[in-house]
Structures are given as C-alpha cells and as structure tokens.
Amino acid sequence: MNRLEDLTALVGTQHVLTGAAAEASLIDWRGRFSGQALAVVRPGNTDEVAQVVRWCLANHVPIVPQGGNTGLCGGATPDQSGSALVLSLGRLNNIRSIDLDNDTMVVEAGCILQDVQEAARQAGRLFPLSLAAEGSCTIGGNLATNAGGTQVLRYGNARALTLGLEVVTPQGEIWNGLRGLRKDNTGYDLRDLYVGSEGTLGIITAATLGLYPLPVAQCTAMLALNSIEDAVAMLNVARTGFGPALTGFELIARNCLEGVVHCYPDQRIPFEGESARLPWFALLELSDSESEQHARERFETVLGDAIEAGLVMDAVIAENIAQSQALWHLRESIPLAEKAYGKGIKHDVSIPVSRIAEFVETTNAALQREFPDIMHVIFGHLGDGNLHYNVATGTAWTEERLLAAQDDIYQLVHDSVHRFNGSISAEHGVGQLKRDLLPQYKDPVELALMRRIKQALDPAGIMNPGKVVPDDGLLR
Numbered sequence: 001m002n003r004l005e006d007l008t009a010l011v012g013t014q015h016v017l018t019g020a021a022a023e024a025s026l027i028d029w030r031g032r033f034s035g036q037a038l039a040v041v042r043p044g045n046t047d048e049v050a051q052v053v054r055w056c057l058a059n060h061v062p063i064v065p066q067g068g069n070t071g072l073c074g075g076a077t078p079d080q081s082g083s084a085l086v087l088s089l090g091r092l093n094n095i096r097s098i099d100l101d102n103d104t105m106v107v108e109a110g111c112i113l114q115d116v117q118e119a120a121r122q123a124g125r126l127f128p129l130s131l132a133a134e135g136s137c138t139i140g141g142n143l144a145t146n147a148g149g150t151q152v153l154r155y156g157n158a159r160a161l162t163l164g165l166e167v168v169t170p171q172g173e174i175w176n177g178l179r180g181l182r183k184d185n186t187g188y189d190l191r192d193l194y195v196g197s198e199g200t201l202g203i204i205t206a207a208t209l210g211l212y213p214l215p216v217a218q219c220t221a222m223l224a225l226n227s228i229e230d231a232v233a234m235l236n237v238a239r240t241g242f243g244p245a246l247t248g249f250e251l252i253a254r255n256c257l258e259g260v261v262h263c264y265p266d267q268r269i270p271f272e273g274e275s276a277r278l279p280w281f282a283l284l285e286l287s288d289s290e291s292e293q294h295a296r297e298r299f300e301t302v303l304g305d306a307i308e309a310g311l312v313m314d315a316v317i318a319e320n321i322a323q324s325q326a327l328w329h330l331r332e333s334i335p336l337a338e339k340a341y342g343k344g345i346k347h348d349v350s351i352p353v354s355r356i357a358e359f360v361e362t363t364n365a366a367l368q369r370e371f372p373d374i375m376h377v378i379f380g381h382l383g384d385g386n387l388h389y390n391v392a393t394g395t396a397w398t399e400e401r402l403l404a405a406q407d408d409i410y411q412l413v414h415d416s417v418h419r420f421n422g423s424i425s426a427e428h429g430v431g432q433l434k435r436d437l438l439p440q441y442k443d444p445v446e447l448a449l450m451r452r453i454k455q456a457l458d459p460a461g462i463m464n465p466g467k468v469v470p471d472d473g474l475l476r
Helices: 003-011 019-026 046-059 113-122 139-144 190-194 228-245 254-263 292-308 321-332 334-341 353-370 399-404 406-419 435-441 444-457
Strands: 039-041 063-066 085-088 095-099 104-108 162-168 174-177 203-210 217-225 246-253 280-288 314-317 348-350 375-381 386-392
Touching (some): 003 039, 003 046, 019 039, 046 063, 046 085, 046 174, 063 139, 095 113, 104 113, 104 139, 139 203, 174 190, 217 292, 217 321, 228 246, 228 292, 246 254, 254 280, 280 321, 292 314, 321 334, 334 386, 348 406, 353 375, 353 406, 399 406, 406 435, 435 444
Parallel strands (some): 063 085
Antiparallel strands (some): 162 174, 246 280, 375 386
C-alpha cells in the first residue's frame, strides 16, 4: 500500500486531492507564494484530523494546515519540496452549539467567518470579528493568525474573542479545551499560546467564541480631513464623546478611495468639490445600546463640535443601513482594488497611535528619497494603531522593477517601524514572508523562548515547518 492509499483509507478517496484538483491550495491569495505537496487532504471531523496527524508523524511527513487560504504572508502555502501534506479544514464546518445564557458559541475551524456572524445574528447576538475576507476566510485561519479587523478598537483581536479551543497536537492527541469560561486560573493559558501560532504548534479544530448583545442602533460616517494629526485628534474626541460605544475608526488615504472607484465604477467617493480632494478620510462607527435617536443625537453633536473646531472639514453621515454598507464597502474594497492594480509591497504594521502621523511623514520621505515616485497606499485601523502601509507602482514604476526592490523597501519600512517602537506584523501574521525578519526586530531572549516552545510541543518538527519561527539550526 503506497502513501496515498494510506490516506484515502483514513478520509476517503474523494478527499485526497492531487494534480489539478490540488492546485488552488498550493498558491496563496495574492499569488506571491506557491509550492508543491504530496497531496491535499480534507478530513471531515476532529478524529480524522488526529488520525492524519498520527500518520504524518509516523511517516515523517510535514503538515501545512489550511483554512480559507486568504492569508497574506504565505503561512498556509507549502514549500517547493513536495514532501508536505496540505491539511484542509474546510469540511469541519459545523456550528456545534450556541449558549445564549453564557453568551458563547462552539464552532468548527472550517466555518466561514460570515456564516458564524450570521448564526450569531440569527440567535440575537453579535460575533464582532469583521474583516474584508469574511466571506471566504475561516475561523481556524482567523485564530491561527490572531486576526484583527475593523472592530478591534471595541472588542479586541481574535484571541480576545476566544474562550476555549479544541486542538490536535503534533502527536495526534486531541485536547478538549472548549470550556466556555471567562475565568479559569488553573495554570498556563494554552488557548492564548495556540491562537496566533499559525499552525506551528498544533491544529485548531474547534473554538468556543464569546458573543455580545446586538446593538440597538449603529451610526456610520465618513470624515474628510486635512492631516493624520487631525485624524488622531478626532479619534481622541470620538473616544471621549462616545466612550465604549465607538466601534471602529479607520484611516484612509485619498488615493485608496480613488483606486476603488477606478476599479469599481459602481462605487463612489461620497464627497464633492474640495472635500473630495482632501488627502485623508476617516470612517467611524458608533454602536449604541439605547435607541436610534440617542445614537443619532450623540453622533451629530460630537461630529458637529469637531467640524466647528476645524478638526473635520466635511462629514457624510449614513442615513440608513444601505448607505452605511456602501461606506464600509468602499473601505473593504481597497485590498481588492490593490490586487486588481497588480502586485505591490504590503506592510501590516502597528505603531503607537500618538506616533502614527510622524511615522507616515518620515517613512514616506525616506521612501521617496530612495525610490522616487513610488506610490504610497496607506489605510488601516487607526483606533488600534494598525496601518496597512503599502507601496505600489503608480505610474513611474513597473511591477517587475518594484518587486526587484522589495527587500530594500521592506528593510527601510521595517527599520522605521522599529524606531517608532512598533511591530512589523499587526494582524496578518508572520508566515514565511516575515519569518527571517524577526531576528532583526525581536528581543533575542523572546526568540529563544519561541524556539523552546516549538521544540517542546513539536519535537519532530512536522507542524507547518518554515513558518513563524526562524530556524537557527536547532529546530532540525
């Protein structure tokens, strides 16, 4: 019996994919990373995942876990050796239970994020994790990368929304840690260790997620601004005026919106005249627990005061759900427009909010000195300090020339991030894209501890090798 016959005996012939059937799982969403694999295997439940892992351990076959394959750092893409197994979790897509008294739901790793949001909504609750890829990304991938999104300001990253996990270890054991407890002080917090580990320590197969009351009313507005300094000042005004009801605060450069409108003519920038030509915009949202009238009054009062003070030059307030969705659709279409324009150089960074304006000004200037006339494509979650500080070709650079300068551009931007006490990965993870950059920017003791954890939990080194943890020769 050959290797693939072993696998088909475990999960069924139709769930062991090779050749053309496997190709979609061997390249990342951006088309930047590609690889080869022994096969793509699609187990149907946690027991089958455990059996496949035990088979891989016995046969010294590396495992690359994969969810919706929407990652941006190559974390779910195999290398070119063809020796690894891509373990696709898409068939683990059951919502196992919803506990309204405990405000929790138990879902499997292959559940599409949007389906989880909708199941919570149907039950009269909110699951607040929200990001542009929510129609195709999966909960397992969200947890593996500790995804952020547009509502981190109020609800936190994926880790903060997770109360428990079910995990298959690198030895093929099943850890049932799905307790829906908000207090459990009985030792090391393994949940927090696995969330954000990108499949390098084990395979998340299910999770207990926290739920929240549905807001009674939401108000959305887009603001036109003169500067990032004004955006930061407006963020402070909004925090003071709205308190914990402030759900999201997004910063968007004008050329981002112009790119969306160019690629998708059915969308439009909601300003005219001078306002439409201002350099920066902010999209903010308030979620109110009292009433529509209460939300609207608070919203209009705070924004009116900001306009009178000169912080905001113009504002468009959504009058209904359709207008609110249109504003968010503009924001969420930015990554798709970037992809349509061609390959760029993406930076997912976090900076202390108080230093973001200075970071953008100094880094933009440094890039223009070294790489004249490249295009800055800057947007992100100002409320939690996460910028997508991207670089594109514009009209002066070809894609080939830009990608040839990629390493130097990464170096310049990441060095600047480090000087501003930031992080080179805020919500997209490390994967293979940033793995070898970590020794430049992380404390050596911190890296040594990461390696020790990896060695202790995965001594055979079969779990997503070549991702996250830089190899110093001790991991082989």
